[in-house]
Amino acid sequence: MASVTYENVYKRFGDMVAVDNLNIHVDDKEFLVLVGPSGCGKTTALRLLAGLEEISSGAIKIADRVVNDVAPKDRDIAMVFQSYALYPHLSIYDNMAFGLKLRKTPKEEIKRRVTEAAEVLGIQDLLTRKPRQLSGGQRQRVAVGRAIVREPKVFLFDEPLSNLDAKLRVQMRAEISKLHQRLQTTFIYVTHDQTEAMTMATRIAVINKGKLQQIDTPQNLYDHPGNLFVAGFIGSPAMNFFPGKLRKDNGRLVVDAGDFVVPIPEKKAGPYKAHADKNITFGIRPENIHDENFVPLNIDVEKVAVKVDVTELMGNEIFLYLISGKNTFVARVDPRSSLRVGQQAHVMFDMDNFHIFDAETEETIR
Amino acid sequence: MATTSMQLSREKRKAVFRKVSLPYLYLLPAFAVMGVITFYPLIYQVIISFTDFQTKDLLLQLASPELKKVGVQNYVDIITGGLPVQNFEFFRVLIYNIWWALTNVMVHVPAGVLIAVLLNTQGLWGKRIYRAIFVLPVVVPPIVVGTVWKNIFDEQYGAMNQFLTLLVHLFGQIDPVRIRWLQEYSPPIPWLLPNGPLTLAYYAMMIANFWLGWPFMTLVATGALQSIPKDLYEAASIDGASGAQQFWNITVPLLRPVMIPAAVYGFTLSFNLFNFVYFMSGGGPARSTEILVTFAFDLIRNLRLYGVAAAFSVIIFFVALVVFLITNRITRATESYTEA
Ligand SMILES: Nc1ncnc2c1ncn2[C@@H]1O[C@H](COP(=O)(O)OP(=O)(O)OP(=O)(O)O)[C@@H](O)[C@H]1O
Ligand SMILES: [Mg+2]
Numbered sequence: 003m004a005s006v007t008y009e010n011v012y013k014r015f016g017d018m019v020a021v022d023n024l025n026i027h028v029d030d031k032e033f034l035v036l037v038g039p040s041g042c043g044k045t046t047a048l049r050l051l052a053g054l055e056e057i058s059s060g061a062i063k064i065a066d067r068v069v070n071d072v073a074p075k076d077r078d079i080a081m082v083f084q085s086y087a088l089y090p091h092l093s094i095y096d097n098m099a100f101g102l103k104l105r106k107t108p109k110e111e112i113k114r115r116v117t118e119a120a121e122v123l124g125i126q127d128l129l130t131r132k133p134r135q136l137s138g139g140q141r142q143r144v145a146v147g148r149a150i151v152r153e154p155k156v157f158l159f160d161e162p163l164s165n166l167d168a169k170l171r172v173q174m175r176a177e178i179s180k181l182h183q184r185l186q187t188t189f190i191y192v193t194h195d196q197t198e199a200m201t202m203a204t205r206i207a208v209i210n211k212g213k214l215q216q217i218d219t220p221q222n223l224y225d226h227p228g229n230l231f232v233a234g235f236i237g238s239p240a241m242n243f244f245p246g247k248l249r250k251d252n253g254r255l256v257v258d259a260g261d262f263v264v265p266i267p268e269k270k271a272g273p274y275k276a277h278a279d280k281n282i283t284f285g286i287r288p289e290n291i292h293d294e295n296f297v298p299l300n301i302d303v304e305k306v307a308v309k310v311d312v313t314e315l316m317g318n319e320i321f322l323y324l325i326s327g328k329n330t331f332v333a334r335v336d337p338r339s340s341l342r343v344g345q346q347a348h349v350m351f352d353m354d355n356f357h358i359f360d361a362e363t364e365e366t367i368r
Numbered sequence: 369m370a371t372t373s374m375q376l377s378r379e380k381r382k383a384v385f386r387k388v389s390l391p392y393l394y395l396l397p398a399f400a401v402m403g404v405i406t407f408y409p410l411i412y413q414v415i416i417s418f419t420d421f422q423t424k425d426l427l428l429q430l431a432s433p434e435l436k437k438v439g440v441q442n443y444v445d446i447i448t449g450g451l452p453v454q455n456f457e458f459f460r461v462l463i464y465n466i467w468w469a470l471t472n473v474m475v476h477v478p479a480g481v482l483i484a485v486l487l488n489t490q491g492l493w494g495k496r497i498y499r500a501i502f503v504l505p506v507v508v509p510p511i512v513v514g515t516v517w518k519n520i521f522d523e524q525y526g527a528m529n530q531f532l533t534l535l536v537h538l539f540g541q542i543d544p545v546r547i548r549w550l551q552e553y554s555p556p557i558p559w560l561l562p563n564g565p566l567t568l569a570y571y572a573m574m575i576a577n578f579w580l581g582w583p584f585m586t587l588v589a590t591g592a593l594q595s596i597p598k599d600l601y602e603a604a605s606i607d608g609a610s611g612a613q614q615f616w617n618i619t620v621p622l623l624r625p626v627m628i629p630a631a632v633y634g635f636t637l638s639f640n641l642f643n644f645v646y647f648m649s650g651g652g653p654a655r656s657t658e659i660l661v662t663f664a665f666d667l668i669r670n671l672r673l674y675g676v677a678a679a680f681s682v683i684i685f686f687v688a689l690v691v692f693l694i695t696n697r698i699t700r701a702t703e704s705y706t707e708a
Contacts, residue, residue: 074606087603089603089618
């Protein structure tokens with residue numbers, strides 16, 4: 003039961019700033035996912051919290067207590083490593099019991115907790131084995147089990163699923179979510195996989211180059227990305243971007259992307275009026291681009307001329323890779339679409355769902 | 369029809385024969401060389417171990433008319449102490465030999481590991497220099513080491529006594545220290561190996577052989593330490609392990625699969641450490657630091673008892689075989705923890 007706070011936290015390795023003025027407050031019982039591209043400093047941020055690295059400046063609090071100088075073992079946290087870091091010479095039971103034994107927990111209590119955790123994770127039958135006799139998925143469960151039995155205030159996970167195959171990853175994702183609901187404890191989870199972040203988190207913190215970009219619920223991040231980086235990072239396939247200009251045309255505000263021009267509906271134009279004649283980046287998600295013949299009802303659309311470059315049938319949808327002048331972009335359209343490779347056609351941009359970013363600051367204009 | 373099938377099978381048999389015989393053909397040159405330099409002397413030695421072969425027989429060897437077959441008398445004499453040799457009891461030497469090898473390993477391995485752990489400390493300055501230095505004893509020949517240390521423990525001029533003299537001078541003693549390291553016979557700790565005196569020479573040799581032995585263990589341990597994943601220590605530190613607990617719960621068990629074979633190797637090395645023992649103490653005083661191989665050599669060099677020495681070597685062979693079988697078993701019992 004604990005909140006976690008990063009206050010102006012910096013971590014430097016020599017000249018390298020790995021964590022750059024990080025400010026995050028995680029509420030008790032939250033499931034916070036730190037997400038970002040490789041090398042952005044997620045692991046470092048987590049290790050700072052675990053006490054495995056010393057912070058260069060700032061403060062980290064667990065349950066309102068500054069833990070800057072507290073040893074890892076006294077922070078009341080448990081961590082699941084990407085490599086699992088199971089003790090190779092100990093049985094699964096002893097791996098899970100190790101921390102409790104060091105803390106001089108009574109034998110019966112250890113036994114109760116380990117058996118209980120093993121049951122929750124479905125590894126009761128493996129307790130006498132050695133780690134090397136386990137599959138990757140089983141090891142992962144043991145690593146989680148070792149964290150659970152400690153009953154810590156905060157759980158830390160560093161890309162725990164990245165060594166598993168795709169199917170197992172989806173399954174474990176659900177199980178970790180369930181575990182969070184069951185344990186009612188603060189979870190902090192690091193991943194570079196935005197799908198993992200979207201499906202598990204109560205809130206997501208997007209990090210790039212050591213800096214926090216935005217922290218919000220998955221839905222809000224998706225619908226209202228604060229800048230170009232977040233918009234491009236969250237969502238798969240990624241949002242399409244078109245460099246262009248905001249311009250007044252016959253009294254209406256339009257986005258001029260060079261190869262096409264789309265007017266902004268009057269009801270949405272408000273925030274953009276002050277930015278007329280500015281260089282901007284126009285962003286629209288693949289699912290907001292429709293086949294001309296299969297446009298949902300009641301949305302404002304604008305027609306854009308394209309050439310179909312590649313089509314990918316996904317079963318319940320089709321990904322179209324489109325070319326408009328020098329821009330290439332993706333549309334995720336109705337599976338009934340009859341557009342074929344090489345065809346000249348029109349697609350419809352949903353003008354209720356687009357994003358405009360300042361070309362210079364890359365911030366969302368809103 | 370029948371003939372063709374018979375032909376076929378003959379050809380087939382030929383092919384099989386060729387396939388089976390080919391490896392032996394390849395091995396033949398090696399066997400020929402080994403036959404001359406290994407098997408022939410071995411068999412020859414077993415034969416003369418049943419004779420009274422002495423200097424008189426050197427010229428005509430097995431054809432010598434004076435050569436007497438004595439059956440197993442040589443063996444009986446060795447084991448029951450019936451040899452015309454002073455201060456020799458076979459089992460005392462055997463037990464001392466085992467004790468010598470065992471105590472050496474018991475000191476070298478922990479010390480080697482400890483030094484490796486200390487040198488492995490993160491951010492230690494000059495790591496590479498230390499690592500270069502501790503290879504030194506490994507490459508200096510044991511003969512040189514034995515001779516140098518013999519001089520160090522010299523009663524009159526040895527560095528050890530001079531150092532101790534300096535030390536006692538600091539405490540107001542005037543008399544120079546004259547410890548007879550390699551000559552004193554009465555054991556300083558009489559109860560330590562009850563059936564034979566552990567003379568001062570033994571301790572002096574333990575010190576000298578320590579210098580010779582720890583670097584190899586440190587070398588092995590350093591390599592093994594670096595293969596222990598760092599995140600195990602991190603996991604342990606989160607689990608609540610102090611530095612010492614990490615050492616006992618992670619470092620020691622994970623070094624074990626590497627250090628036990630190294631210890632076995634060190635044991636056999638010390639067990640037969642002829643050069644060093646021969647040049648440092650010569651087995652003295654009064655054969656108290658004699659090991660089996662130095663004694664066998666003495667039987668020929670000083671006593672010229674070729675037949676007895678041959679029998680003795682056969683016995684050493686069987687002792688070595690037993691040692692090998694035991695240690696081999698220990699080595700195999702230590703499986704690695706990582707992926708098979
Ligand atoms: N011990 C260290 N010494 C020097 N630089 C380091 C150290 N640890 C991390 N870094 C650097 O800090 C930056 C952030 O590393 P970090 O491991 O936190 O990235 P990450 O976001 O976890 O990436 P990934 O998704 O690849 O795991 C990287 O550029 C890395 O090279
Ligand atoms: Mg990482």
